[in-house]
Amino acid sequence: MASLIGSYSLFFGLGCSLLVVFFSLKDLKNLNNLDNKILSLTFLQFLLVVLSFFGLIISFVNSDFSNLTVFNHSHTTKPLFYKISGTWGNHEGSLLLWLLVLTLFIFLFLIRSKKEPKKYRILTILFQQIIIIGFFIFLIKTSNPFDYIYPVPKEGLGLNPILQDPALAFHPPILYLGYVGTSIIFSSVLAASVSNYITKEWAKHIKQWVIISWIFLSLGILLGSIWAYYELGWGGFWFWDPVENISLMPWLALTTLLHCILVLEKKSILTSWVIILSIATFTLSMSGTFLVRSGILNSVHTFANDPERGLFILIFLFTLIFLSLFVFFFFHKTDKKNTTSFFLLSKETSILVNNWFMMYFLAVVLIGTIYPIFLDVISSQKISVGPPFYHKLIIPFLIPFLLMMAIGPKLNWIKSELQNKFYLASFFVISLFLSFMIIRMLEISILINTVLFASAFYLFFITLRDFFIKGFKNLAQNIAHFGFSLLILSILFNNFLSTEIITNLKVGETYQSNKLTINFEKIEKKKMQNFEAIIGKFNIKNESDYIEILKPELRIYNQPNIVTSEADIKTNLFSDKFMTMNLVQNQEYFNIRYQKKPFMIWIWFSVLIISFGGLFSLLKKRYES
Amino acid sequence: MDYLVYLKKDMRVKILLPIFVIFFLVIFLIFYKGLNHTNIYTPKIISNENIPLFKTIEFQSDNEITSKEVFSGNDYYLLNIWASWCIPCRDEHNFLMKLKKNEKIEIIGLNYKDKEKNAKKFLNELGDPYKKILSDSDGTISIEWGAYGVPESFLIHKNKVIKKIIGPLNDSSFKEIERLVK
C-alpha cells in the first residue's frame, strides 16, 4: 500500500515539474510578480516527493518484501534504526533522497529569494527543473524504488553489514545536502548569466547557499572519514581512495568558489571565474554520483553496480555540461569596467593566489582519480595511484598555501600596504623555531617537514592572536582558518607519532615487544538480534605497567552471511588506542592490529571547527539583518 | 573600443568553445567506454573452461598445427607435459605406456623446453606413448595452460579440462583416469 502511494506520488511529482516548466515559460515575459501557481506547484512537488520517500520508509519498516528494493536490502531481524537508514543505504533509495533534497532546496530558494529580480528567479526554477526532471526520469526508468516482486518472498536479502553503522546512516543524507546544494548554485549561476545579473547583489544572495552546501559537504566528508576509521580497521582516516577523492573534489571547488564569492561581494570582478567554479562544483558532484553509481571506478569502496544506470547519468551529466557551456559562451558578457584594477598587495590578490593553489590541488586529485580509468580504456592496462602520488604533489604546496591563509586576511580589500606588521615576521620566527625543536625531538630530519610544521604553526598563532585582538571582526573566517591550521597540525602529529603492532595470536598467547606486551586473554560469544559477536579480551601493558583492556569484536551477521570486525577504540584527548581483530579462515590464529594514534580526535574536531566557521558566518548574517 | 570587446568575445567563442567542447566530448567517450568494463561478479565454474587455443609445431613432421586440429575426432585426450631432462617423467612413462593400450583415449605430448635430439633419444629408450607430440620450446604454451612445471597432465573431454594432474602420474591417478574414461 505504502509502495503504491509512493509510486504514484513519483509520477505526480514528475507531472508537477512539467506544469512548473509550462507556467514558468508562460510567466517569463510577464513583468509583474512571480506567478503564485509556480510557488504552490513547487511546494506540492516537494510534498509529493516527501510522501513517496515516506512510502519507501514505511515499506522498509514494515518489511514489505513485495517491494523489490526492500527485498534486496532489508531483513526482518534488522534493528528498526537500520531498517530506516536502509532506505537510503541503497541505490534506489539514495536517488529518491537526492530528489527529495532537490525539490526541498528549490522550494526554499523560492521563498528566500523574494527580493531578487523576477526574470532571474524564473530562470533559476527552469534550470533547476531540468535537473529535477532528469532525476525523476532516471529514478522511474532505471531505478524505481517501488518495483514489485511476485510471488512475495518471505524474507529479504539483508543490508550489507558494513553499512549497518550509525555514522553511515547519516553520512549519505548529509553529503547529499551538500551535493544538491551545489545544484542550486549551478542553476542560479546559469540564470544569473542569462539575465546578466552576476553582480555584488547576486553574490550576497547566493553566498548563503554556497556556505550551506559547503558546511554539509564538509560534515559529510567528515562522517565518511570517521566511518572508514573505525569500520574498515585500517586505522587511517584518509586513503586517497577514488571514492573518497570524489567527495573531496567538489569540496575543493566549492571552497574556492566561497572565497571568490567573498571577492565578488565587494567588487565586481572575477565574474567569469565565479561562473566556471559554480559549474565545476556541480559537475564534480554529479560526476561523483556517476562514477560511484556506475561502478566504473576501481575502488575498494565500490559496491556491485549496474552499468546501465551509469549510461543514463553519463548522458545527463554531459547534457548539463554542454548546456552550461552554451550559456557561458553565448550569454555571459564580460564586464568592461573595472576589470583589471588589481594590486599586488590586496586581499583579493591573495585570495586569487590561494584559488590558484586550490585549483592545483583539485587538478592533482582529479588526475590521480581518473587517470586509471583513462589508461584502462585506452590501453587496457590496470593501474592504481597510491597515496605517495598525492602526498608528493600536495604537501610542498601546502606551505605557501598556509602562509597565504595567514597573511591574506591581514590585507585590505583593493589595495593595502604591509606596515606595522612587525608581529607577522616575529610570529614566523617563533613558529620556525618551535617546529625546529619539534622536528629535533621527533628525530625526523627533513627540511620540508620543518617548514611545513612552521607554516601550520604560523597560521595557528596568527589566527589565535586574532581571536583576542580582533574579536568579532572577521570571526567566521578566523574560526575556519584556525580550524584548518589545527587540522594540518593534528594530521602531521598523527602521522609522525603513530605506532602500530600487527601480529597473529592464538587465545592465551602473549605478544612481547620492548615497549609493551599484548596478552590475548579470552574470547566470548554473544548472540545479538541480527548478528553473533565474538569479543576478544586483550590486556595491553605498557612500560609503566599500566594495563589497558581492549575488546575488539568480530560480528558474524546472519543475513547476508558476512563477517565484519569492529575496532575497539579508547579515545582520550591526546591519543586513540585502536585495536582490531580478524579471524583468518579455518585457523586458530587471530590477526591482531594494535595502534596508538595521537591526536586522532583533534582531526575530527578541527573539521568541526572549520564547518562551524561557516555556520557562524550564516548566523551572523541572520543576526545583522 | 566596442569593436575590441566584440573581437574579444568572438575569440572566446571561436577558440575556447571548440576546445572545451572537444575536451568534454573526449571525456564523455572515455567514460562511455569505461562503462563497458563492468564490475559485476558472476561466479562461474572455471574448471570447466574451454581449453586454451594455441598454434605450434608438431614434433615429428615439423608442420604447424593448431590446438583445434589436435583435439578433434576423439572423445578423451590426455595432454602430458614432459621433457627429456625431467627425472620424474621417466617414472610416469610406464603409466603412459599402459594408458596407450586404452583405445578410448589419445595421449598428446607437449615437449617442454627440450632439445629435439634428446627428446627422440628419450622416446627410443622408453617407448613412445604419444599419438602426437607438440613442441613448446619456450614454455609459453605451458603457461597458457597454467602448468606448474613438468611433468603435468590434463585430462580433456569435449574441449574441457576435466582433471588436472600435477606431478608424475602414479597408481591412483592412473586408476582415476581409467575410471573417468569410459
Place this chain on the structure above:
Amino acid sequence: MYGRKVKLRFFFILLILITLSLSVFLILKSLEENVIYFQSPSEIKVLAEVKKNKIRVGGMVKNNSISVQSEELKFVITDFKNEIMVSYSGVVPNLFAEGKGVVAEGYLKDKNFFLATKILAKHDENYMPPEVKTAIEGK
C-alpha cells in the same frame, strides 16, 4: 605603446600558462613514479625481468592454501592458470577467504614469490575488482 591594462592582462595570461605547464609537468612526473601496476599471476610468469617497484597482484585465494604463523600469513593467489605464493604480515580484511577474490599490494621477490605489504579490503562480497575479473577471465 600598450596600455597598463593590456600589459597586466598579458602578464596575467603568461603567469597562468607558466603555472599551468609547471603543474602539468609535476603531476605527470609524479604519476610516472607512483603508479602501481596490476598484474595477474600469469602476467608475472611471462615477465622478462622482476622489477623492484610496487605492484598489485590479484586473483583468487587458492583453496586450502592459507597458513598462519605468529608473524606471517601465507597463501596462494591463483588465476586458475598460474599461481603465486604470497607472504604477508599485516591485517587481513574480513572478506579475505579461500576461494574469494583478493588484491595484494607489495613487491615481487621472484616470479613465484610475492611479499605483500597490504591486502585490500572490499565492502561487498559480490564485488570483484575489475582487475581481478579480467585477470581470471583472461583478456
